Amino acid sequence: MEEHHIKLDLANPYLSSLGTKGGSKSEPKNGPVPFKMPPKTAQIRLVSSHPEVYEPCDDSFALVDALLADRTNLLAHDPTICMEVGCGSGYVITSLALMLGREDSGIHYFATDINPHAVRVTCETLDAHGVHAEVICADIATGLESRLEGLVDVLVVNPPYVPTPEDEVGCEGIASAWAGGENGRVVIDRILPIADKLLSENGWLYMVTLAANNPLQICVLMRQKGYASRIVVQRSTEEESLHVIKFWRDAEVLREAKEQVGTSKTTPAVMEYLLSQFPRMSFWRTGGNSSSNS
Amino acid sequence: MRLLTHNMLSCNIKGVTNGFPLRIEVEKSMEKEVDFNIDFLKSIFSKVEWTALVDAARSLGYNELPEEVADSSTMLESSDFLKKFHHALLELHLEEGALICPETGRRFPVNKGIPNMLLHEDEV
Numbered sequence: 445m446e447e448h449h450i451k452l453d454l455a456n457p458y459l460s461s462l463g464t465k466g467g468s469k470s471e472p473k474n475g476p477v478p479f480k481m482p483p484k485t486a487q488i489r490l491v492s493s494h495p496e497v498y499e500p501c502d503d504s505f506a507l508v509d510a511l512l513a514d515r516t517n518l519l520a521h522d523p524t525i526c527m528e529v530g531c532g533s534g535y536v537i538t539s540l541a542l543m544l545g546r547e548d549s550g551i552h553y554f555a556t557d558i559n560p561h562a563v564r565v566t567c568e569t570l571d572a573h574g575v576h577a578e579v580i581c582a583d584i585a586t587g588l589e590s591r592l593e594g595l596v597d598v599l600v601v602n603p604p605y606v607p608t609p610e611d612e613v614g615c616e617g618i619a620s621a622w623a624g625g626e627n628g629r630v631v632i633d634r635i636l637p638i639a640d641k642l643l644s645e646n647g648w649l650y651m652v653t654l655a656a657n658n659p660l661q662i663c664v665l666m667r668q669k670g671y672a673s674r675i676v677v678q679r680s681t682e683e684e685s686l687h688v689i690k691f692w693r694d695a696e697v698l699r700e701a702k703e704q705v706g707t708s709k710t711t712p713a714v715m716e717y718l719l720s721q722f723p724r725m726s727f728w729r730t731g732g733n734s735s736s737n738s
Numbered sequence: 739m740r741l742l743t744h745n746m747l748s749c750n751i752k753g754v755t756n757g758f759p760l761r762i763e764v765e766k767s768m769e770k771e772v773d774f775n776i777d778f779l780k781s782i783f784s785k786v787e788w789t790a791l792v793d794a795a796r797s798l799g800y801n802e803l804p805e806e807v808a809d810s811s812t813m814l815e816s817s818d819f820l821k822k823f824h825h826a827l828l829e830l831h832l833e834e835g836a837l838i839c840p841e842t843g844r845r846f847p848v849n850k851g852i853p854n855m856l857l858h859e860d861e862v
Binding site for chain 1: 739740742743745746747748749750757758772773774775777778781782785787828846850851852853854855856857
């Protein structure tokens, strides 16, 4: 499964132009790529703004780059419903709609944000690019959770991941875009079970995480729900180290998770595999293990 | 907001068991043309609560949908039916108004086509 994904990635001619540490830099095998219109992303000059709305930044670009890098897979995945939780300026959902296709292709988009200014700005950004998403002002997915259960094929999330004092979480306005509480995990840990509920049988989740969020442990948590994972984009800036992680339901992982119900222990082989993806995070080896057992 | 979205929304105030479908209060509605895609309509049909869609369309002044779909496989081959389904599901928009919880009467406002489903602290 994993190998299959990587193989498809290498076939993506756009990947080589992405300056990401996680992405492969190898040239496509079939020689030079003939000129082709690059898949579109939202244009910054057309992205609407508001003083209380988070503007597209390194994390947004990393997420869109991850979606671009995985675009071939996404198109083959043939999604019906795509959704973004925490759409902010609308840069990501607009880019997704531009790269996967408008409604005539049979894909429909939903986007939520807790910030009423953000949902309005998202609508303006979508309009400016001539694409449509149904935009809902909601806390993660309030109001959608029961009826949209099991219908979302692709879910993208750039969560508020910055470690902050607990009382900043859920504040109104722009702070809701970053305030993540202890280890930046408070909102992420609320999103994961909702994502699991919303995702369809073949659902994929793309999520941005910060090194401080302990992404290794997030992968372990999702593995216990039956999801395999891999890093699509890894990027370090002066201030932060970002990963965009893709999670997908995997029959074998699910079977393994069911066998381990009650013990909630992650086998050494799986830990080694996950650790191999986060080579610079091996200091979490014990931390990740002990907290996943608690 | 489209009626597709209305069909996917319910009131999830703590303790509410019957929060679907939300009743529509219309101040302003509009129609926007959307490209027709048969595959989408066929795949989403089984996920749509039909009665809720019929009632929602009616509240926006569209009365062309059949009350019941007894034989969906035949209906989904009818281009007349698919066009009406497409129109009701995707082209009718609630621009201004509210969505009302059938159990509690709680109003969720809809402004500029965006429903606000945020709950108050004492509702979570």
